[in-house]
Each structure stands twice: as C-alpha cells, then as structure tokens.
Amino acid sequence: MIQISNVSKSYTSEETIGPLNINIPKAGLTSLIGPNGAGKSTTLLMIGRLLDIDNGQIQVANMDVSGSKSKDLAKILTILRQENHFVTRLTVRQLVGFGRFPYSKGRLTSEDESIISKYIDFLELTKLENRYLDELSGGQRQRAYVAMVLCQETEYVLLDEPLNNLDVARSVQMMGHLREAANELGRTIVTVMHDINFAAKYSDRICAMKKGQIAAFGSVDEIMQAELLTDIFETQIEIIQGPYGGVAIY
Incomplete structure (x- = not known):
C-alpha cells in the first residue's frame, strides 16, 4: 500500500500542494487525473522521492x-518521468538492462540477462532489441x-504521463x-493521465x-460521474454509457 499522510509542498504562498491524505x-492500476496544475505530477514525484x-x-x-536508503527503495519502487527520457546511442536491450542496476550494479549475470529478455518480450520489443533508441x-x-x-x-x-506524445x-x-503488467505480474501501477477516457477504461x-x-478517490464507476467531473474540470462533461465503458464529452 502507498500511504500518504498530511503531505504538503509549497512553492509560493499562493501555490501549495496538499495537505494530501490517501491510501492507494x-x-x-490507479490513475491520477485532473486539470493542468492540479498537482498530479507533483504528487507522483513526491511518492517517488x-x-x-x-x-x-x-x-x-x-x-x-x-528516510529510506536509495538502494533499499529502488527494490520496491521505480518511477519514470516523461521529461527525463533521453535518446542516445544505446540499444533497446542496453536501456532495458539499466533496470537491473539496483541488483547487478552494472555487472549483469545470466539471471539478469534472462529477466531483461523477459521484459523485452513482454513489451513486444524482441525484433527491436538491437536497434538504437x-x-x-x-x-x-x-x-x-x-x-x-518493469525490468x-x-x-x-x-509513470508520469505514459501516453504523452x-x-x-x-x-x-x-x-x-x-493492464497486463498489473494483472499478470501483480504490479501496483500509479499513472498520471490526461485522458480521462483511457483512465476510465x-x-x-x-x-x-x-x-x-x-x-x-474511488472506483472508476464512483469517479466517472458527470457532476463530479464537471466540478473538477470546471467545464461541462457528459458521460455516455456505451459498450466499451463511459466516454467523457467536453
């Protein structure tokens, strides 16, 4: 469980996040939604230290x-910032291998290589593993x-805005x-999402x-209510219940 208790962050006297209290x-898969400037990414970054x-x-x-040591925290929690992505002369396999650093310290074992291959296959990157980013x-x-x-x-x-671009x-x-990582691998995934339709689905x-x-904070059915979303986004939202779930109309 992720427990956030009376957490706050102030940038200026007029720009403050919190106090936040929530147990995830x-x-x-839990999605953080809201208008720009609501504090979604800030909250995610605070959870990820x-x-x-x-x-x-x-x-x-x-x-x-x-208060935890970085080497201990890195074995239970990982975070991907959208703006920290870089494109360099690394192959896909080399990049994925960085995920093993908390365990291998850069010296990959045969077990590490097997785990790297597992996640390359899981994300359907096998044909691309030797391509440069x-x-x-x-x-x-x-x-x-x-x-x-995931590796x-x-x-x-x-994950901060995994659907960006x-x-x-x-x-x-x-x-x-x-969704597959949450279901099959048992991961607890928290994402910042701008598209509430994807969040709902x-x-x-x-x-x-x-x-x-x-x-x-609640289940998809509890949050995907027109009146609630209209108040949060300060624009009129209608929910259409279709065969593939709710669709938000702005």
Missing part, C-alpha cells in the same frame, strides 16, 4: 520514502522505457501492456485532483 491499495515533501509522511510497503519511433521508445522500469521488478511502478493506436497498445481506481487537493 496494493496491486492494480524525486521531489522533497515539506510536511507529512509517505510510506510505500511500510517503508518511509524520505534514435532509430525508433516515439511509441517504440516509450515501450522501451516502460520495459526498463527493475519493483512491486510499485510510478502517443497517438490513439499506440496509447491503446501501451495501456494494454500496463483501464484503471481499477481513479484519484481526481483539483487545485493541489484530492477532490475524489
């Missing part, structure tokens, strides 16, 4: 995020980065992989944020 259950908290406590699997499309690179964080084999996986077809493909739970606060 173990396993499944890429951003210090001013007050409160965050625990992941009963481990205090702020700068030879790939944006969607292919995105899959390679997700394979890298770290942490129970908790944090992906077209609809590639977004569907990516969410299918994440693939998530187990949704955390809706507004103005640095948690406005609502």
Whole structure:
C-alpha cells in the first residue's frame, strides 16, 4: 500500500500542494487525473522521492520514502518521468538492462540477462532489441522505457504521463501492456493521465485532483460521474454509457 499522510509542498504562498491524505491499495492500476496544475505530477514525484515533501509522511510497503536508503527503495519502487527520457546511442536491450542496476550494479549475470529478455518480450520489443533508441519511433521508445522500469521488478511502478506524445493506436497498445503488467505480474501501477477516457477504461481506481487537493478517490464507476467531473474540470462533461465503458464529452 502507498500511504500518504498530511503531505504538503509549497512553492509560493499562493501555490501549495496538499495537505494530501490517501491510501492507494496494493496491486492494480490507479490513475491520477485532473486539470493542468492540479498537482498530479507533483504528487507522483513526491511518492517517488524525486521531489522533497515539506510536511507529512509517505510510506510505500511500510517503508518511509524520505528516510529510506536509495538502494533499499529502488527494490520496491521505480518511477519514470516523461521529461527525463533521453535518446542516445544505446540499444533497446542496453536501456532495458539499466533496470537491473539496483541488483547487478552494472555487472549483469545470466539471471539478469534472462529477466531483461523477459521484459523485452513482454513489451513486444524482441525484433527491436538491437536497434538504437534514435532509430525508433516515439511509441517504440516509450515501450522501451516502460520495459526498463518493469525490468527493475519493483512491486510499485510510478509513470508520469505514459501516453504523452502517443497517438490513439499506440496509447491503446501501451495501456494494454500496463493492464497486463498489473494483472499478470501483480504490479501496483500509479499513472498520471490526461485522458480521462483511457483512465476510465483501464484503471481499477481513479484519484481526481483539483487545485493541489484530492477532490475524489474511488472506483472508476464512483469517479466517472458527470457532476463530479464537471466540478473538477470546471467545464461541462457528459458521460455516455456505451459498450466499451463511459466516454467523457467536453
């Protein structure tokens, strides 16, 4: 479980996140949604200890995020920041192999190589594993980065806007992989999502944020309510119940 207790972060007297209080259950896929500036990415970065908290406590699997050693935290929690992606003369396999660093310290064993191959196959990158990152499309690179964080084999996986810069077809493909990782690999995945339709279709739970606060947290059915979403996004939203789930109309 991810436990966030009275957590706050202040940038200026007028720009404050929190206090946040929420318990995200173990396993499944939880999406953070809300308008720009709601605090979604800030919250994710604080959970992943890429951003210090001013007050409160965050625990992941009963481990205090702020006080734990990096080498210990890296074995239960991994985070992928969208803006930290880089394109360099690394092959897909070399990139995915970075996920084993907390265990191998750069000296890959035969077991590490087997795990790397497992996640290359899982993200359908087998034919691309010897290609360089700068030879790939944006969607292919995105899959390679997700394979890298899954290869770290942490129970908790944090993804900041995993659908950024992906077209609809590639977004569907990516969410299918994440759903599969939650179902088949038992991972607890927390994502920042801008598209509430994708959040509704693939998530187990949704955390809706507004103005640095948690406005609502619950199941997809509980959050995908027109009145609630209209209030959060401050624009009229209608929910159409179709054969593939709710669709939000702006």
